[in-house]
Amino acid sequence: MSDGAADSLGRTAEELVRLAAGRLRREVWDYLSGGAESEATIAANRAAIERMGFVPRVLRDVSRVEERTVLLGRPLALPVFLAPIGSLALLHPGGAPAAARAAAASGTTAFVSLMAEPGPEAIAREAPGLVLQVYMRGDRAWLRDLVARAEAAGYAAVCLTVDSAVYGRRERDLINRYSSSMAADRAHLGAGGGAQITAHQSGLTWDMVAALRGMTRLPLVLKGIASPADAALAVEAGMDAVYVSNHGGRQLDFTLGALDLLPPVVEAVAGRAEVLVDGGFLRGTDILKALCLGARAVGLGKLQGWALAAGGEAGLRHLLALLAEEIRTAMALLGCARLPDLSPALLRSLPAPFMPGPLSAFRGLREGQGLNAEG
Ligand SMILES: Cc1cc2nc3c(=O)[nH]c(=O)nc-3n(C[C@H](O)[C@H](O)[C@H](O)COP(=O)(O)O)c2cc1C
Structure with a gap:
């Protein structure tokens, strides 16, 4: 981390969140x-x-700690990637291109939402090794065309999100009478591919997953898996990675926490595919807990959004540098010089969450109030 970035963006991730809270309009923050x-x-x-x-x-001997890993055959400098966010342009003018560049500059990758502006081809030109995240917005021919576009644009993998058969009821947005520009059509979605959730998405079944497997040799990721039964079906359908996610709590209310969903999925996958996870990860220690339980890497959703809002590409690079430092510190203190040394034996589950310490980061978030005082 450069001293310049530390001076303007802070020395902890919480400071980035506070900066974002000051910069975003209330309804965008919500x-x-x-x-x-x-x-x-x-x-x-x-x-x-x-x-x-x-x-x-x-x-x-943790005199040399190494937080490198491999995701879908590609090296990652740290076991963290940027989860897909369709609306990055709402958060900072740099938008998805800035996120893609920050990921690449930090030695990791970004999942690029199909919804993200200015579209998959333009974003792919910003950085190598990106993953295109697809929502089903057309029929089988539409998907085949999109996959061909992903291959031609140089994407390293394709990720199909399957936890969004319908749009979740986001009550802050309903109360704020706020509708993100996500509702608008996107030219880059291709013929027949409106941005609204349609019957194509709510009618999705495992048949389409099998069809997708037949369309490409690129690695495939299925995002939004919670049940071990679905994880097993994903592996049988030839998925290279199973991505455990409850969409950061934006879809089904009262889903189990992502880290609680993870171990049964890891067991069902039984080493036949990589397992990714996201949902609530804010710190290096959070990320190491998921790795102890068998995840290959952890996705950042809201934290990515806050860092981008706080400082654009530099904000995201700063966040990833902070997380790498936190990960290295915690690995050393755990007695793990390399990520494969992490195991479930290093963790124990308590009946209730830890009480937050007096300097606990993200306290405003924990209380569900947000930090954004405006309006
Ligand atoms: C503003 C916002 C937009 C999102 N857009 C997408 C999307 O386009 N595609 C997708 O698969 N997931 C999307 N997600 C879900 C994230 O990829 C990720 O699963 C989730 O945010 C992880 O939880 P966390 O926010 O607690 O880290 C979005 C999340 C947020 C916060």
């Missing part, structure tokens, strides 16, 4: 930070992480 209905899923994501405590090992 759109980014809120979830479906009672927001129980958002709380569950944090509670699942905060119920896990470490049992560190000592005397294991």
